[in-house]
């Protein structure tokens with residue numbers, strides 16, 4: 001692991017080690033100390049996840065962080081899709097969704113797509129903090145509870161974690177809004193939405209969710225990583241409203257353009 005550390009950090013560790021020696025720590029204590037250092041090296045991100053620059057304090061260096069695509073200010077009031085003109089997209093005008101609106105931190109575009117891919121499929125869990133913190137900074141916090149977009153059992157076993165839940169934990173920490181990780185379950189193993197034509201997406205997720213919580217009178221924010229058509233959010237909103245929710249909002253890290 002030494003090759004990923006900057007010379008400054010090496011120096012600091014050497015200083016720590018020599019001061020430990022000078023205090024005549026026993027061998028076993030020094031060994032324990034070294035194990036702690038190794039553990040720290042293995043869990044702390046040492047280089048930028050996008051460009052590989054070393055010594056980045058976060059998963060991203062400052063330049064890559066500044067490159068993340070923000071959502072244009074002209075967008076649909078309801079589903080947040082970028083618009084050339086007007087306040088509502090045609091789809092929300094034709095068939096208003098069950099959710100009130102979508103709030104997003106970023107536009108789903110390069111290089112954020114690469115980052116989310118690394119997070120979901122490369123298991124880069126350190127990225128949840130970055131994505132969740134950015135999301136928390138871009139939402140109106142007037143909801144009562146946070147519900148993560150559920151993942152089916154099969155998908156959970158395959159991936160090892162629910163990407164929406166890990167982001168939701170960070171958002172809940174920042175906003176101090178209660179997180180209900182177990183409120184909803186995905187009971188149907190639906191094919192990935194990405195593999196389907198847009199028109200089939202709503203049918204694909206129908207009756208995919210069950211809500212076990214009583215949400216009477218509560219405003220709910222559903223946290224997810226990416227929103228594309230909104231079909232999945234719309235179906236979960238239906239179930240949440242049936243469980244008594246006073247309103248449902250989508251909080252997503254990234255919104256795709258249409």
Ligand SMILES: [Zn+2]
Nearest residue numbers: 048051061064
């Ligand atoms: Zn970078």
Ligand SMILES: [Zn+2]
Nearest residue numbers: 076079089092
């Ligand atoms: Zn819309």
